[in-house]
Amino acid sequence: MRTTTPATTTTTPATVTAADATTPAATTRTASRALPLAGAALTALTALAGLLVAGAPSAAAGPTSGACGPGELCLWAQAQFKGARHRYELADVPIESCVALPGSTTAKSLANRLGRPVTLYQSQECAETAEFETYPGDGTWVPQAPYQSRAFKIWER
Template sequence: MRTTMRSAMPGTAAVLALTAAALAAAVLTPTHAGAAGPPRLRGCGPGELCLWEKAEFKGQRHTYELAGTDIESCVALPEGDSAAALANRTGRPVTTYQSAECDETAEFNTYPGNGTWAPESPYRVRAFKIWER
């Protein structure tokens, strides 16, 4: 006995295509609180690296610009401070470190420039490096 499923599930290919497109958009497009695009980050402008004390871009914020930061140098947050969220709008890759000394035996991640939003880091960020392109 042969059964054809086409009539039983009309539009299955279209639904799968829409689901794949939605999944790709969710992975490739940063969202925040259900927004359609990047979150609005008060006070974190183009050319800046912003680090927030708490997840979801909340709490005390530290802001750094290329003009005041040595490229490829370890920059520690002020003693006792750490960050749980970040936005990299520097136009350059930024590596964040769990260690205040940028020690690579602890956790670290690199975020591309020109608009990377990370509402929750997988570890407490205590230092960073801004890289050449």
């Protein structure tokens, strides 16, 4: 800034006020530095979301072959819902009783569409000295059980 007086000329340095910091030029410089960071963050979040969705099992997806209707427990002889399928409903199975699979049948995958938890047993007598695992009801799909299941129990809740 220049001021002229009759005797002398003086130059004073310009001061920047808060109003000057919000000029379009200042905003453009700040935004141009922030945009690459925001874009990188958005790309990383999108990739992470894709991994989470791809890796997460979906209770609604169900098997790729065969079917298990609402209110049923379905057990397949092979992994990935393949092989012979056995279907059970609450009307046909006593609650909290050990139900052995017929003959020498075993199950390697299951869908629990009952509204109750189900425990699968490695033992045909539902012995807890062998392997066993409880699966929640209302849409649990297990493409590969950790062991050959030979019996199950349906629990009250």
